[in-house]
Amino acid sequence: MSADIQTRSVEYAHGSTRLLGFLAWDDSLPKPLPAVLVSHAWGGRDEFACGKAQALARLGYAGFALDMYGDARVGSGPEENSRLMAPFMKDRALLQARQLAALQAVRALSEVDGTRVAAIGFCFGGLCVLDLARTGADIRGVVSFHGLLNPPENIAGRPILAKVLALHGHDDPMAPPEQVLALQRELTTAGADWQVQVYGHTLHAFTNPRANDPGFGTVYKEIADRRSWQSMQNFLSEVLK
Template sequence: MAIQTRTIAYQHAGLTYEGLLAWDDAASGPRPGVAVAHTWAGRTEFEEGKAVELAEHGYVGFALDMFGKGVRGEGTEQCQGLIAPLLEDRVLLQDLVTLGMGVMSEQAEVDAGRVAAMGYCFGGLTVLDLARTGAEVRGVVSFHGLFNAPDNTAGTQITASVLCLHGYDDPMATPDDLVALAQELTTAGADWQVHAYGNTLHAFTNPDANDPGFGAVYSAAADRRSSQALYNFLEEVLA
């Protein structure tokens, strides 16, 4: 087995975006593709590592880009500034993630009929919005994502299966937010699941997260359990 990667540049509204594709060159023929949507810091080694991990499990991983080529954030203020325009313009957010999915699906290594998306924090919201648009993807997975619904998808049927992997004590997505999401997904006819991990805060998959005051702390147990849940889900929806 040899995992290969390549960067792919693509355009939207005059801006260049760049994703990273990862695949196992020992496999023959197209394989299911899974896009990875990044946190509020932009596409980093964390998301690229997840794309490589997906390739090691027999998928094609694609760490997509929501901010523009080379755009990264450091610190709360800068990262908040990067996501603010997309939170204010959810149509743009939805267009960008849809474009990224299309770019992934066009690659020769990818079986365009078997694609899914996953995302972390802001990326969790991103892939939930992809599902909310009624996109023809097999499934989406939100890791400690934000749940607040956009104002342009009410009445749209969700055809993708949805899995939310959630820290129950996440201050950025409270139990009330979780109940509201459940009601939204049910109304939209979605096949949905939520795995809520007790005594678990935001960013529980990130080993560098250690800020209890901000509500973001790594949890080895929740990280392990959510990873297993991810691959069980992908095995089901991408079969």
């Protein structure tokens, strides 16, 4: 099927912070469409996140690349990326509220079926969508790609309603195997319907073709990228049907 992919910017807000989302959808499909939030990595709502929104549109969803930092701010490199991410790592309630603001915004869009929404996230964004699920939000499912896994303290023990899929590299230095096991215990205790897929000989950021820093632990791996995207498609087909 040839896709008639349309895109537009979506302005929304969290408190006094102006946020700029990026919406992509196939205009040839009957609307409203099931929607998938895309939560960006530490660098901000960049071309990678917007590209994933467009890829989701080609699969028949409304893809919405959300904005955590405001005004679609994008970091210039590791130092600025770390500075932009730091307030949310220190204040997980702020992180969670910013995710919930995006969920509320996408549900209000005319192109979207607000009853059928899921979320995916990459690296920092993987942590963000896991935290969205941890809030107990009424969302169909979340997918974490090589996400950070450390749990928040402010909502510990809350039931998780969303189905959860975590896609992870076994050799990821930012979330080692013991954290993967801890996540599984956490999700079980929270009553979640969860799946974890771990890829051998795979580091952090394995879906990003620009990742090529073995010393930092971020290396692209084509086979893990392909396998994880297929697993996400299978998951979304189930939760958004």
